[in-house]
Amino acid sequence: xxxxxxxKSPKTLLGQKAAAKPPAKSKTRVGRGRRAAASKAxxxxxxxxxxxxxxxxxxxxxxxxxxxxxxxxxxxxxxESIKVGDKAPAFRLPRDGGGSVALSDFSGKKLVLFxxxxxxxxxxxxxxxxxxxxxxxxxxxQTIVLGISADSVKRQETFRDKHKLEVPLIxxxxxxxxxxxxxxxxxxxxxxxxxGILRTTALIGADGRVARIWRRVKVDxxxxxxxxxxxxx
Numbered sequence: 001x002x003x004x005x006x007x008k009s010p011k012t013l014l015g016q017k018a019a020a021k022p023p024a025k026s027k028t029r030v031g032r033g034r035r036a037a038a039s040k041a042x043x044x045x046x047x048x049x050x051x052x053x054x055x056x057x058x059x060x061x062x063x064x065x066x067x068x069x070x071x072x073x074x075x076x077x078x079x080e081s082i083k084v085g086d087k088a089p090a091f092r093l094p095r096d097g098g099g100s101v102a103l104s105d106f107s108g109k110k111l112v113l114f115x116x117x118x119x120x121x122x123x124x125x126x127x128x129x130x131x132x133x134x135x136x137x138x139x140x141x142q143t144i145v146l147g148i149s150a151d152s153v154k155r156q157e158t159f160r161d162k163h164k165l166e167v168p169l170i171x172x173x174x175x176x177x178x179x180x181x182x183x184x185x186x187x188x189x190x191x192x193x194x195x196g197i198l199r200t201t202a203l204i205g206a207d208g209r210v211a212r213i214w215r216r217v218k219v220d221x222x223x224x225x226x227x228x229x230x231x232x233x
Contacts, residue, residue, distance in 0.1 A: 081179065081180060081181070081182045082180070082181055082182055082202070082210055082213070083210065083213070084210050084211065084212065084213060085209060085210065086209065086210050087208060087209055087210075088103060088111075088202070088204045088208055088209065088210055089103075089177070089180035089181060090102070090103045090104070091103050091172075091176070091177040091180070093148075093170050093171060093172050093176075093177060094153050094170070094171050095153070095156075095168050095169060095170050095171065096153060096156040096157045096160050096168065096169045096171075097157070097168075101146065101168060101170055103204075103208075106144055106204075107208065108206055109142060109143070109144055109206055110141070110142055110143040110144070110203070110204065110205060110206055110211075110230055110233055111143065111144050111145075111146065111203075111204040112131075112138065112143055112144070112145040112146065112201065112202075112203055112204075112226055112230060113146050113148060113181065113201065113202045113203075113204065114127065114128075114131060114145070114146075114147055114148070114200075114201040114217075114226075115147075115148045115149065115178060115181065115183035115197060115198070115199065115200045115201070115202075116128065116147060116148070116149050116197065116199060117149065117196060117197040117199060118149060118150075118151065118197070119149055119151040119155050119156055119158070119159035119169075120155075120158070120159045120162065120163075123199075123219050124149070125159075125163055126219050126220075127199075127217075127219045127222065127223070128147055128159070128163065128165050128167065128169075129163055129165070130219070130222070130223035130224075131145050131147065131167050131223045131226075132163075132164070132165050132166045132167055133223070134223050134224070134227055135166045135167060137227055138227060138230060141227070141230050141231045142206075143227075143230040145167045145168075146167065146168050146169075146170055147165075147167050147168070147169045147170065148169075148170040148172055148177060148178065148183075149169075149170075149171070149172070149197060150171075150172055150173055150175060150178065150197060151171060151173075152171055152173060153171045156169040156170075156171055157169075178197060181200065181202055182198075182200060182213075182215070183197055183198050183199075183200040184196070184197060184198065185198050198215065198216065199216065199217040199219075200213070200214065200215050200216075200217060201213070201214040201217055201222070201226055202214075203226060203229055203230060203233070205233055206233070211229070211233055212226075212229050214226070
């Protein structure tokens, strides 16, 4: 074969060069890939908020704790399932020290039920201590005082022992009694709404009917106010 015949044509050489050159990567795809990788790296390096802690903060219904944290708590108007003159809703729930407490245990006696948001928080502690301080005066007026929250029995006992409380503490973890007495409803904190305990007190007369109801209770001076109402029955 002659040298002239072995010489490749320009078209053949152009095709071989095109085949040997790897295809160019898309600048758009590469750019997107690098931006996505950088975004993921930044996200991985950013500390995540603790949802468990946030949930706990939002569910903490005690107004004093919210104030200490720099926020405010407000309660929406509860669905008032009971009113003055109604027959007191029956209940039977566990209490500190073991056993249970029922409304029927106090038949023919005056009864104070104070519902507090959470054991061993500032406002709730002051309220329970105030009722304990006046326990002798309530007894003299033939009135029994019970404290109720959604805390477990164990936590109620810890609360009692720590502050030397002398009023029985009831555990309503399922919110049955709280709901029946209108002490469970919508609250708001940090611009978000949630359900929780609304600080409420009910005074039950010896006839088993609701004599007085205090809603959105302010702790300071409240126990004294309830005592005066009990004495007047």
